[in-house]
Amino acid sequence: MTEDTKRMKLLANTIRQDIITMLTEAKSGHPAGSLGLADVFAALYFGALRHDPKKPDWPERDRFVLSNGHVCPVLYASLACAGYFPKEMLMTLRKLGSPLQGHPHRGPLPGIENSSGPLGQGISQAVGMALVAKREAHAWRVYSVMGDGEMNEGQVWEALLLAAKYKLGNLVAIIDRNNIQIDGTTDDVLPLDPLADKLRSFGWNALEIDGNDVEAVLEALNAAKTEANRPTAIIAKTVSGKGVSFMEGKFEWHGKTPNAEQAAQAIKELNDARTALEAAP
């Protein structure tokens, strides 16, 4: 394991601990998807993204658009880790007057590029941004994270068609393929497979990776940079609730927060994983 990989893995662990702590304090929110995406976010915010937490409005920054807004705890934790705002603010999640809204609100919180919540809208906004970048020959790129359940929305496919039409090689959509949504597994609720084939038939470059492997995520993000005229979809197979044994793969944890005892257990497991990681060569 390289130093860089280890650093990102440790950051993913920190992000997971922050997610548990903030959601436990908030007493409502979405742990499963947030935990599952921690490795993707570590690879984005501490690897692939060109950004400057001290200058959130830097015009040359890469744009990050969260499309499935309910996983915002992982975004908030990543932004705090990166230094966009003090970490103590995480404890205000979902509380009155906090800029850390239950679903992201563009404006009051540095680093938030778009308001989101209703599914399917973020990917369209990312397409709009990528169009501006391409038409005006900017170097910045556009990244969007979306859920697999979100792909039930017709708007997503409208956006996919348009991105291919305008040959947006500067656009990357990372699809969190955790196979859970509110009413059950995505296979039960509305089957998506063969997802990669569908995306390719829509004119996208599609990569399938282990979304809980930061090296694999970073490699895919780097591979996407070589695409000149095709948008890239990274199908990131993740385990929802990753890192907390009793949450892993359970759709029941989509929108339920742990009680104090469960949170303590989760933090203990994550600390054990951290200790093992630190000791690893």
Add this chain to the structure above:
Amino acid sequence: MNNPMKLVPDPFAPTIQRKSSRDGFGKALLELGERDKNVWAVSADVSESSRTHWFAEKFPARFVQVGVAEQNMASVAAGIAACGKTAFISAFGAFSPGRNFDQIRVSVCYNDVPVKIHASHTGLAVGPDGASHQMLEDVAMMRALPNMIVLVPADMEQAKKATYAAAMVKTPIYIRTSRENAPVFTTHETPFTIGKANIYRDGKDVAIFACGMQVYEALRAAEELKKENIDAAVIDMHTIKPIDRATIVSYAKKCGVLVSAEDHQIDGGLGSAIAEVLAEGWPVVLKRVGVNNSFGESGSCAELFSKYGIDAAGIAKAAKEAIHTKEVLKSYEVFP
């Protein structure tokens, strides 16, 4: 007629120029494109009908064709606007905002980005296409949204001014135009300020507040009422939100009875907006002229305006009824 408003010399001349307000939008958009390289336009497969094609031909690098996908159109425009652009989206009212309300609510209004929503085919004025295309609920939806401004221009000239004004403000705006070729009775010199009603005709017996093509109908109605010795004021409410409270209340005090007129459901549109102001400020009798809890149907614009009572004759009739109601209530000492 109110001279400072600089209307055409004879608004009722049979030779009056007839143009659609959508043309006014399209011409202004083209000029905005020339003036400001940050103006973009997005269309959902109706660029000619919604008059964005002139802009598209001249500025292809700032024109986006999303296909028949109004939800995507609103959110893509929000992404463009988030990059510092002013993004105009255009389609028929039945489809945008008819089927992308959520995208306008969250991607546009909650993001608070400068997306300008233009609907070119609205109301019964759509005509032969029938009820599915005659959008009659759009103003109700749009004026309920935070951060939104709602403009309903009365003619082609005013539509131009509304479009220029829309580009000057940073907030989301809804502009409702029409495909029908209608009398152009305002001029280049007629004032236009968002949120400030235009008083075209003063009067003491009843005040008619209208928007869109019903402004001209209201002027015609006032001419008819004059023959019956009824002195009607006519006010152009081109801005539904923010509503001009001061002008409404001043005429409520002066006339004691108001009429609203619009090519929209009477619930939720201009009539409702005026009723809200009156109820909270200076309660007087208000008669709302509009489509009353029904769909439209196929027919010509003029036929439909007549059948549904939103033409000059319908407005004049409503004004007389309103005055009568006021007199009855007065006799019961309900209103002063």
